[in-house]
Amino acid sequence: RAFQVASHPAPEPPEPLFRPLPPPSMAMKRPAVASAASGAAKKLATAGKPEFYSRAFLEKHIADIIAFYVPRAVDEAGGYHQSFYIDGTQFNPGFQQIVSSSRMVINFMLAGKLLGRKDLIDIGRHGLEYLEKGHWLPEKEAYAFTMRDHKPEDKTEQAYGYAFVLAAHAAALLAGAVDDDKALTKVFDIMEKRFWLPEHGAYADTLSADGVLSDYRGQNSNMHICEAMIAAYEASKDEKYLRRAEVLADTFTKRLAGKADGLIWEHYTKDFEIDWDYNKDDPKNLYRPWGFQPGHQIEWTKNLLNIHRYAPQAWMLQRARDLFDTAFETSWDHEHGGLVYGFGPDKKWCDDDKYFWVQGESIASAALLHAATGDAKYVENYNALWQYSWKHWVDHEHGGWFGLKMTRDNKRYNEEKAFAGGKCDYHTLVSCIEALRAFPQ
Numbered sequence: 001r002a003f004q005v006a007s008h009p010a011p012e013p014p015e016p017l018f019r020p021l022p023p024p025s026m027a028m029k030r031p032a033v034a035s036a037a038s039g040a041a042k043k044l045a046t047a048g049k050p051e052f053y054s055r056a057f058l059e060k061h062i063a064d065i066i067a068f069y070v071p072r073a074v075d076e077a078g079g080y081h082q083s084f085y086i087d088g089t090q091f092n093p094g095f096q097q098i099v100s101s102s103r104m105v106i107n108f109m110l111a112g113k114l115l116g117r118k119d120l121i122d123i124g125r126h127g128l129e130y131l132e133k134g135h136w137l138p139e140k141e142a143y144a145f146t147m148r149d150h151k152p153e154d155k156t157e158q159a160y161g162y163a164f165v166l167a168a169h170a171a172a173l174l175a176g177a178v179d180d181d182k183a184l185t186k187v188f189d190i191m192e193k194r195f196w197l198p199e200h201g202a203y204a205d206t207l208s209a210d211g212v213l214s215d216y217r218g219q220n221s222n223m224h225i226c227e228a229m230i231a232a233y234e235a236s237k238d239e240k241y242l243r244r245a246e247v248l249a250d251t252f253t254k255r256l257a258g259k260a261d262g263l264i265w266e267h268y269t270k271d272f273e274i275d276w277d278y279n280k281d282d283p284k285n286l287y288r289p290w291g292f293q294p295g296h297q298i299e300w301t302k303n304l305l306n307i308h309r310y311a312p313q314a315w316m317l318q319r320a321r322d323l324f325d326t327a328f329e330t331s332w333d334h335e336h337g338g339l340v341y342g343f344g345p346d347k348k349w350c351d352d353d354k355y356f357w358v359q360g361e362s363i364a365s366a367a368l369l370h371a372a373t374g375d376a377k378y379v380e381n382y383n384a385l386w387q388y389s390w391k392h393w394v395d396h397e398h399g400g401w402f403g404l405k406m407t408r409d410n411k412r413y414n415e416e417k418a419f420a421g422g423k424c425d426y427h428t429l430v431s432c433i434e435a436l437r438a439f440p441q
Helices: 031-047 055-069 098-115 118-135 159-175 182-194 219-236 239-259 294-310 314-331 356-373 376-392 426-438
Strands: 095-097 146-148 340-343 349-355 416-418
Touching: 055 098, 055 426, 095 098, 098 118, 098 159, 098 426, 118 159, 159 182, 159 219, 182 219, 182 239, 219 239, 219 294, 239 294, 239 314, 294 314, 294 340, 294 356, 314 340, 314 356, 349 356, 356 376, 356 426
Parallel strands: none
Antiparallel strands: 095 146, 340 349
């Protein structure tokens, strides 16, 4: 079916996507700082053009991001086209990867819910159907990792991929596109059977097409599974998802971080001992880079704060601050702006490229930290990130953000805007939604 999108009259204000944020934790005992933060927000919002704190700005930016994808993303044969140049020209046709297939569902579902646009939710349904009728392999009771011309290509099972399938079904439930949580339960149960390692409080990473579980263990898949569990809880209110998110947060931000000077390392042995040498000669590896990833420390900040909203424990708030503060202070580029991609155990940068998602996720976490603590410095971090991103990353002509990464001095490597498995503006769109929790007006 064709998705023709006409102009839309202003919809009735939709109901809030998520539970509103509580006031800053009284346990922090920072009433004077909270007052200063509020003043800083007003001052910076007035001085900055646009007002990065306003609901109107954040909703418009979400609408601008999704507008790039609406006229060109739907593949009438199933799922989405996933690879585009900056001007919207398609490349690598016929190739679909499950992470992008799932993240694009999330984008359309959440944007549709927030903006009150049924047409976006319908496009989300189109992608959700393809997850279950295209990627889904009934004979294996598994999802194909990649598709080529709508036929399964890579049948490797990645916990990382399942995280976003779970999150896509959560977004569909939250948006009212489905009536029950049966699909959530199905995906959770598959992950429980194939990847969950209860003795380690974590998930394994990769299952080959022949059913052999890899000895590699990684934090990245577990971080996104934690994120997906929070989303599943917010959509279904089933406590099992929140409890699992708590276990993962404890495993990685407390127990394993305790082995790495309080930070979260990327790679582990089969028994979850830190593997300091994995990909040491390949620090720019797209999926498994060596070094500490400041963006991942900061994504765990977001996870901790979103768990803390529903099951508050003092350690979560403190760990969220510690991870964000260390990552930001170590990785902020005072010369060219933005956060670099990686640093080693010695805190020296090992990859000074700038990645779009690091900036986007940091915007979300800075906003959430401001809301949770009332500390003015997080308002300043939020503003600095937006000022940098607005200048270098946001495509003011076509919509969305430019590409995956840039050089340290903010030069683009190519003319790609989105590509299968790498970028579909999921991080940027969802980060604006997270910021709306902190700046709801």
